[in-house]
Amino acid sequence: MLTKHKGIIKMKIGQKIKEIREEKDLKQIAVLDNQGQISQIEKGVKIKRPKEATLRIIAKNLDMSFEELIDGTDWSPRDKSKEQFVISPASYAFKIDDSGFISYLNSTFPKYNKNGDLTEFCPHTGVKLIGNCENCGREIEDSDYSFCMGCGTKLTVKWDIPEQINKLITPESLTDFGFCTENLEILIAISSDLVFWYNTLKNCTSHEDWVNVNKGMVFRRDRSYRPPSIREGKFEIDKKEDLNGMLFDIQLCSKVEKKLRKTLTHLTNTEETKSSYDKVYEGLFNTMQDMIHQNANTMQTASIMQFDQDKEREAYTENNRKLIESNEKSISMLADLLKSLDPDEDHSEIEQKLKSIKSEKISETQNSDEKILEEGNSETDAAEKADRNNKNAKNKNKKEA
Numbered sequence: 001m002l003t004k005h006k007g008i009i010k011m012k013i014g015q016k017i018k019e020i021r022e023e024k025d026l027k028q029i030a031v032l033d034n035q036g037q038i039s040q041i042e043k044g045v046k047i048k049r050p051k052e053a054t055l056r057i058i059a060k061n062l063d064m065s066f067e068e069l070i071d072g073t074d075w076s077p078r079d080k081s082k083e084q085f086v087i088s089p090a091s092y093a094f095k096i097d098d099s100g101f102i103s104y105l106n107s108t109f110p111k112y113n114k115n116g117d118l119t120e121f122c123p124h125t126g127v128k129l130i131g132n133c134e135n136c137g138r139e140i141e142d143s144d145y146s147f148c149m150g151c152g153t154k155l156t157v158k159w160d161i162p163e164q165i166n167k168l169i170t171p172e173s174l175t176d177f178g179f180c181t182e183n184l185e186i187l188i189a190i191s192s193d194l195v196f197w198y199n200t201l202k203n204c205t206s207h208e209d210w211v212n213v214n215k216g217m218v219f220r221r222d223r224s225y226r227p228p229s230i231r232e233g234k235f236e237i238d239k240k241e242d243l244n245g246m247l248f249d250i251q252l253c254s255k256v257e258k259k260l261r262k263t264l265t266h267l268t269n270t271e272e273t274k275s276s277y278d279k280v281y282e283g284l285f286n287t288m289q290d291m292i293h294q295n296a297n298t299m300q301t302a303s304i305m306q307f308d309q310d311k312e313r314e315a316y317t318e319n320n321r322k323l324i325e326s327n328e329k330s331i332s333m334l335a336d337l338l339k340s341l342d343p344d345e346d347h348s349e350i351e352q353k354l355k356s357i358k359s360e361k362i363s364e365t366q367n368s369d370e371k372i373l374e375e376g377n378s379e380t381d382a383a384e385k386a387d388r389n390n391k392n393a394k395n396k397n398k399k400e401a
């Protein structure tokens with residue numbers, strides 16, 4: 001009996017043992033002191049891959065070396081690495097079905113790589129991976145276990161899917177062009193806020209720090225994401241918990257975003273929705289424009305804010321810098337999406353908008369807030385802004401009508 005193994009035809013280990021044993025005119029029991037076991041090994045049904053120790057005994061009794069015995073056979077050492085998992089407590093594999101139902105598991109990785117090195121840290125989040133139960137030390141045997149099978153200790157935290165994200169991915173948003181676009185816009189805004197607050201909270205070292213960072217922040221009414229609150233005496237505990245929860249939400253957002261984008265591309269390609277194509281483009285363009293404005297506003301506000309202490313000012317400035325950076329990431333994502341949707345395929349309008357960020361960025365990097373005042377074009381900026389806002393209002397009215 002031959003078996004095809006990775007392109008090379010190899011003999012089954014049981015078959016080889018049987019042939020050599022019969023050649024040497026030996027009884028099964030002479031080869032291994034366990035009749036049932038040697039019979040099973042030779043048949044190769046119940047025991048397909050005998051242990052190395054067993055094969056060494058058999059080889060010795062067949063008067064050959066272990067290496068000679070396994071040579072040319074399908075036998076390979078039991079690869080423990082393939083059976084062992086480590087779980088990331090902070091990285092998740094999400095699934096979204098066509099009705100919008102979201103499920104997830106913690107990401108798992110093989111415990112060892114092919115060189116036999118132990119996998120210790122999550123490649124997505126850098127956190128320490130869980131290979132054993134903290135309480136009883138039992139190894140993790142499967143990827144979707146939340147509790148230790150040895151002692152019932154909780155292995156990973158299970159997070160709820162936040163309502164505000166869940167409601168963006170409905171059967172409607174997966175079939176209707178308008179819903180899909182609208183929800184994608186909301187999602188990008190939530191996601192950008194989340195990333196911003198995650199990075200901000202991560203760098204806070206005390207409750208006071210957190211309060212300072214929040215001071216003076218203006219929350220836009222149309223943005224549904226709010227920074228998490230931190231209890232005064234429980235800063236470290238709350239911070240850890242909040243950061244982990246946010247990390248979950250950020251990954252969820254990214255998955256939902258992918259799903260919506262894919263849906264949008266699919267819907268764009270169908271004939272009957274082509275008429276709404278321009279509307280979508282316009283909607284996304286306005287979102288990008290709004291974000292550019294928000295950045296400009298943030299910088300302007302920063303230059304006129306009054307602070308009692310330098311420390312407060314520093315925290316505020318630093319905070320704004322991050323908000324701006326986070327918005328810029330979203331802006332460039334939107335710009336890429338817009339370019340792929342651009343009906344004229346000339347990206348001049350988009351490029352022009354992006355150019356305006358670059359010039360604003362230069363003024364920002366030059367000696368922070370005073371510089372912006374010095375630039376002296378805040379009036380023209382404001383005028384332009386008013387003009388754009390009017391346009392936006394018009395567009396919105398158009399949409400509603």
Ligand SMILES: [Zn+2]
Nearest residue numbers: 133136148151
């Ligand atoms: Zn345990």
